[in-house]
Amino acid sequence: MGSSSVSTHTGLVHWLGLLLVVSLLNIWIQPTTSQVTVYSKTALEGTNVLLYIRHTATNVAGFLWYKGEDTDSNNNIAYLLINTGIHIRGPPGGPARVEDDGSLLLKNVTRKDSGIYTVLVQLQGCQKLIACGRLNVYPIMRVPTLLASNTKVTENKDAVVMTCNTNQNAIEWFFKGKSLTLTERMKLSCDHRNLTIYPVLREDAGDYQCKGFNPMSSAKSAPLVVDVKFE
Numbered sequence: 001m002g003s004s005s006v007s008t009h010t011g012l013v014h015w016l017g018l019l020l021v022v023s024l025l026n027i028w029i030q031p032t033t034s035q036v037t038v039y040s041k042t043a044l045e046g047t048n049v050l051l052y053i054r055h056t057a058t059n060v061a062g063f064l065w066y067k068g069e070d071t072d073s074n075n076n077i078a079y080l081l082i083n084t085g086i087h088i089r090g091p092p093g094g095p096a097r098v099e100d101d102g103s104l105l106l107k108n109v110t111r112k113d114s115g116i117y118t119v120l121v122q123l124q125g126c127q128k129l130i131a132c133g134r135l136n137v138y139p140i141m142r143v144p145t146l147l148a149s150n151t152k153v154t155e156n157k158d159a160v161v162m163t164c165n166t167n168q169n170a171i172e173w174f175f176k177g178k179s180l181t182l183t184e185r186m187k188l189s190c191d192h193r194n195l196t197i198y199p200v201l202r203e204d205a206g207d208y209q210c211k212g213f214n215p216m217s218s219a220k221s222a223p224l225v226v227d228v229k230f231e
C-alpha cells in the first residue's frame with residue numbers, strides 16, 4: 001500500500017479542510033439565477049437553420065421566439081408552451097417551429113431571414129429569461145461571369161469596361177492571377193461590379209477575373225483576355 005496523507009491525523013485534517021473548500025467553491029460557482037444563451041449562426045439561403053439555445057432552468061413553462069429585439073406579441077414567430085407535460089406549439093401556420101429543447105427551426109431560409117432573434121423563456125411562476133442571437137443568411141454562390149465592352153482594343157485610344165455578374169455583394173478583381181492593383185487609369189463603380197480602364201495601355205493586356213465572396217464561400221469567374229494593339 002502506498003503512503004497516504006489521509007492516514008495521518010494532520011493529513012486527515014488537511015484533507016477534510018480541502019473537502020470543505022471544494023464544497024464551498026461548488027456552492028459559490030452554482031449560478032444563483034437561471035440563464036439562457038442563443039447561439040448566433042451563419043447559413044446559406046435555401047437551407048433549414050436551427051438556432052440553438054442553452055439554458056439552466058428546470059421549470060420551463062414555455063419558449064417564445066421573436067424576430068427582432070422586442071418581445072412584442074406582433075414580433076412573435078413561434079412558441080412552445082409546456083403544461084404538465086403537454087406541448088402546445090404555435091402560432092398555427094407560423095413561419096418557424098420551436099423544438100422540444102427550445103431551439104428555433106427556420107425552414108428554407110432567405111436573406112430576409114437575416115437579423116436578430118430573441119427568445120423568452122417563461123418559467124413557472126413569473127420569472128422570465130431573455131436572450132438574443134443573430135442569424136446571417138448568405139446567397140448560394142454562383143460562379144460569376146465576366147464580360148467586357150471590347151476585348152480587342154488600341155493603346156492610348158480605347159477604353160475597356162468589364163462587368164462582373166455575380167449574386168454576391170462582395171467582389172474582388174484579379175489581373176494575371178493576382179489581386180488587381182488599381183492604377184489612376186482604372187475606375188471601379190461604387191458596387192465594384194464594373195471596372196473601367198481608360199485610356200488602355202499595353203501593360204493592361206492579359207487576363208482578368210473577378211471573384212464573388214461572402215463569409216461562407218467564394219467563386220472566381222473564368223479568365224477574360226484583353227488584347228491591346230500598339231504601334
Ligand SMILES: *[C@@H]1O[C@H](CO)[C@@H](O)[C@H](O)[C@H]1NC(C)=O
Nearest residue numbers: 045046047107108109110111
Ligand atoms: C424554398 O423557398 C424558395 C423561395 O424562397 C422556393 O422557391 C422553394 O421551392 C422552397 N423550397 C422548399 C423545399 O420549400
Ligand SMILES: *[C@@H]1O[C@H](CO)[C@@H](O)[C@H](O)[C@H]1NC(C)=O
Nearest residue numbers: 161162163189190191193194
Ligand atoms: C456597369 O456597367 C453596366 C454595363 O455597361 C451598366 O449597365 C451598369 O449601369 C453599370 N453599373 C454601374 C454601377 O456603373
